[in-house]
Amino acid sequence: MNDTEQERAFRERARTWLEANKPKSRRPEDGSEMVAFDREWQNTLFCGGWAGIAWPKEHGGQGLPLNLQLIWHEEYARSAAPDAGVNWIALNHAGPTLIEKGTEEQRTRHLDAILSGREVWCQGFSEPGAGSDLASVQTRGVVEGDELVVNGQKIWTTFGNHADYQELLIRTDPTAPKHKGISWVICDMRSPGISIRPIHSLTGKQHFCEVFYDNVRIPLANVVGGLDNGWATAMATLGFERGTGFITEQIALARTVEAMIAFAKSSPRRLFDSDLVADRLATLRAEVTALRSFTYLMVSRIDSEGLSPFESSVTRLYYAELTKRVMKFAYELFGQSRLQRQESGGLASIGYLDAFRYTIAAGTSEIQRNIIAEKLLHLPKA
Amino acid sequence: MLTLLPTAEQLQLADAVSSHLAATMPVSRLLPKSPRRLTRDRGDWGSLVDLGLFGVAAPEEIGGSGLGTVEEALINREVGRYLLSSAVLASQLGCRLATHAGKTDLAASIVAGERRVALGIDVDGCQIGEKCSGTIQIVDGAPGDLVILWNGNGTALVPYDAVEREEVQSQDDTIGLESGRLDAPATVFLSTTQYDLGRQASILIAAQLAGIADAVMQRTVEHAVTRRQFGQLLGAFQAIKHKCADMKVRAEVAWAQTLYAAQAIEAGQPGAFEASAAKQIAADYAILTVEDSVQVHGAIAYTAELDIHLFLKRAHLLAVASGDRLRENRAFLGLQRV
Numbered sequence: 001m002n003d004t005e006q007e008r009a010f011r012e013r014a015r016t017w018l019e020a021n022k023p024k025s026r027r028p029e030d031g032s033e034m035v036a037f038d039r040e041w042q043n044t045l046f047c048g049g050w051a052g053i054a055w056p057k058e059h060g061g062q063g064l065p066l067n068l069q070l071i072w073h074e075e076y077a078r079s080a081a082p083d084a085g086v087n088w089i090a091l092n093h094a095g096p097t098l099i100e101k102g103t104e105e106q107r108t109r110h111l112d113a114i115l116s117g118r119e120v121w122c123q124g125f126s127e128p129g130a131g132s133d134l135a136s137v138q139t140r141g142v143v144e145g146d147e148l149v150v151n152g153q154k155i156w157t158t159f160g161n162h163a164d165y166q167e168l169l170i171r172t173d174p175t176a177p178k179h180k181g182i183s184w185v186i187c188d189m190r191s192p193g194i195s196i197r198p199i200h201s202l203t204g205k206q207h208f209c210e211v212f213y214d215n216v217r218i219p220l221a222n223v224v225g226g227l228d229n230g231w232a233t234a235m236a237t238l239g240f241e242r243g244t245g246f247i248t249e250q251i252a253l254a255r256t257v258e259a260m261i262a263f264a265k266s267s268p269r270r271l272f273d274s275d276l277v278a279d280r281l282a283t284l285r286a287e288v289t290a291l292r293s294f295t296y297l298m299v300s301r302i303d304s305e306g307l308s309p310f311e312s313s314v315t316r317l318y319y320a321e322l323t324k325r326v327m328k329f330a331y332e333l334f335g336q337s338r339l340q341r342q343e344s345g346g347l348a349s350i351g352y353l354d355a356f357r358y359t360i361a362a363g364t365s366e367i368q369r370n371i372i373a374e375k376l377l378h379l380p381k382a
Numbered sequence: 383m384l385t386l387l388p389t390a391e392q393l394q395l396a397d398a399v400s401s402h403l404a405a406t407m408p409v410s411r412l413l414p415k416s417p418r419r420l421t422r423d424r425g426d427w428g429s430l431v432d433l434g435l436f437g438v439a440a441p442e443e444i445g446g447s448g449l450g451t452v453e454e455a456l457i458n459r460e461v462g463r464y465l466l467s468s469a470v471l472a473s474q475l476g477c478r479l480a481t482h483a484g485k486t487d488l489a490a491s492i493v494a495g496e497r498r499v500a501l502g503i504d505v506d507g508c509q510i511g512e513k514c515s516g517t518i519q520i521v522d523g524a525p526g527d528l529v530i531l532w533n534g535n536g537t538a539l540v541p542y543d544a545v546e547r548e549e550v551q552s553q554d555d556t557i558g559l560e561s562g563r564l565d566a567p568a569t570v571f572l573s574t575t576q577y578d579l580g581r582q583a584s585i586l587i588a589a590q591l592a593g594i595a596d597a598v599m600q601r602t603v604e605h606a607v608t609r610r611q612f613g614q615l616l617g618a619f620q621a622i623k624h625k626c627a628d629m630k631v632r633a634e635v636a637w638a639q640t641l642y643a644a645q646a647i648e649a650g651q652p653g654a655f656e657a658s659a660a661k662q663i664a665a666d667y668a669i670l671t672v673e674d675s676v677q678v679h680g681a682i683a684y685t686a687e688l689d690i691h692l693f694l695k696r697a698h699l700l701a702v703a704s705g706d707r708l709r710e711n712r713a714f715l716g717l718q719r720v
Binding site for chain 2: 002027259265270275278279281282283285286287289290291292293294296297300301304314317318366368369370372373374376377378379380381
């Protein structure tokens with residue numbers, strides 16, 4: 001849409017800075033090299049005055065209004081700068097949660113470190129017995145003096161083996177109803193008693209971990225949002241995840257569809273001779289266009305009238321399901337050669353396998369549909 | 383920046399149209415008065431004229447309201463909910479075409495309801511130009527009408543009476559459908575480079591489809607909180623809940639894209655890409671939603687007694703109204719036709 005004078009100037013500034021400062025080398029795919037790369041890029045953003053564009057100024061962020069955030073995301077995606085990588089949880093989960101629910105001391109300790117890439121965070125929510133039913137977490141925290149003693153197990157902890165800190169959900173009052181008696185705590189991942197087992201995903205890459213806690217001692221001062229009040233804190237955290245945090249990824253999805261169209265146009269297999277291919281690609285292009293429009297509409301609404309936190313489930317569900325449709329068709333475009341692990345014109349055959357996580361992580365599509373049905377359409381609970 | 387949200391005045395306008403249609407033209411008007419025959423309907427044209435429906439974007443000098451595409455989209459979303467005749471869509475578009483062609487008298491007569499326009503649908507790639515020829519279908523036409531036709535070349539109005547017509551049986555008993563052979567000069571013709579009415583048509587069609595998607599979603603939710611089976615409300619079953627949630631997503635996304643396209647045009651952008659995306663999304667999503675709604679309603683929705691099938695048939699009519707999907711796809715992807 002048409003930029004105002006101020007927006008145009010901001011866009012120009014963002015574009016110029018990104019072009020001059022984005023990493024020149026390719027992001028390493030895993031290991032400590034990847035972590036170092038991500039930290040350095042975050043520090044570059046920090047030094048350039050671009051870290052935490054949505055974070056309030058008093059907490060070290062840029063405090064940009066929504067329109068400028070959106071322009072930043074657009075320019076970021078356009079520049080093909082690397083995504084937040086190992087810093088994603090810290091920037092989109094932990095930081096915003098501390099800003100909203102943390103103590104002054106917790107904010108001072110962590111926010112600056114997060115923005116400058118000095119602290120990598122991971123999430124400790126899911127457990128083997130608590131997936132979609134997150135409120136049944138069993139990892140136990142017992143108060144002893146001014147400490148919590150934690151025992152139990154977490155799973156699907158992305159980058160758990162690289163993280164400095166973890167946002168950890170534990171049961172601190174087992175006698176209370178399941179949504180009560182949970183606490184959200186800051187866990188130092190180097191604490192004695194923590195052991196980590198990396199898990200390989202179906203793509204063959206190591207993405208997440210299982211984390212075991214054996215009498216891990218965490219200061220009570222690390223509880224965020226009040227002891228036994230962690231469910232409310234966790235819902236705030238997930239609200240961020242299901243909301244605007246995904247804008248860059250949405251723009252990236254649109255770029256994938258453009259890459260598919262270019263791939264089909266230039267393919268020696270003359271893919272566009274097929275009406276089916278044209279129909280599918282036209283549909284996907286229209287759908288990613290509509291995803292962008294829907295996000296803009298949401299942003300307009302947040303700006304003017306505020307938004308129910310449940311509305312973000314609509315965006316998340318649409319984005320997740322659409323991502324799977326896009327990646328599946330990209331895979332099909334590779335034809336017989338999809339059997340090979342390959343990349344061509346911005347498309348990667350691994351994308352199809354990787355996309356299965358979208359409708360599972362951050363609340364499965366089924367959970368999102370329940371939220372939409374019960375909270376937005378007011379259908380009865382089962 | 384983007385201000386996608388309609389203004390309070392724009393929303394008031396849509397509310398006024400909606401209340402009027404709810405009071406005077408509820409969808410139940412289309413249900414069969416006798417067991418066999420549904421009611422054919424062009425709506426109460428006089429009251430639609432009083433609402434200013436045909437001159438939303440027409441200049442005030444000829445009786446129009448001088449508003450823009452956003453208002454038209456908002457109004458057509460309501461028109462979609464109440465399944466008004468496609469002659470309403472055609473007359474709005476006809477008025478825009480006549481206005482842009484400088485045919486002020488014709489535009490004024492459409493605004494005043496003295497002249498009506500029926501929807502023409504290109505069946506096999508007709509010639510649309512100063513002279514029009516080919517096979518078309520006409521929806522809800524009547525003697526004295528003009529018929530509007532458009533494709534990639536441009537848009538034409540031709541006299542209904544100049545078309546060699548034959549009534550055919552429609553899938554939808556609430557519309558009149560004729561097959562026509564056309565070989566006549568256009569009363570008005572503008573090429574796409576002179577005026578891209580196809581873009582405007584796509585937005586109004588998308589808006590009506592978004593209205594259908596939203597209305598049917600609401601109707602389905604109402605059913606789910608009313609009917610009980612196995613001792614609980616239908617809506618408490620996850621299988622039903624999830625269908626309703628999908629309907630909600632589709633209705634929201636289709637409307638968002640329609641609104642974006644309308645705002646883009648008002649902001650002076652070409653908007654053809656946005657409009658085409660809106661029409662495609664809205665058509666696919668409205669149809670999926672009504673199909674799901676039939677399933678959620680169960681056996682009663684298989685009968686002619688419940689009105690849900692009317693939404694299904696109307697969604698298909700709107701989906702094909704602007705011509706061949708395969709050709710549209712290729713244009714949307716920037717491809718030459720093979």
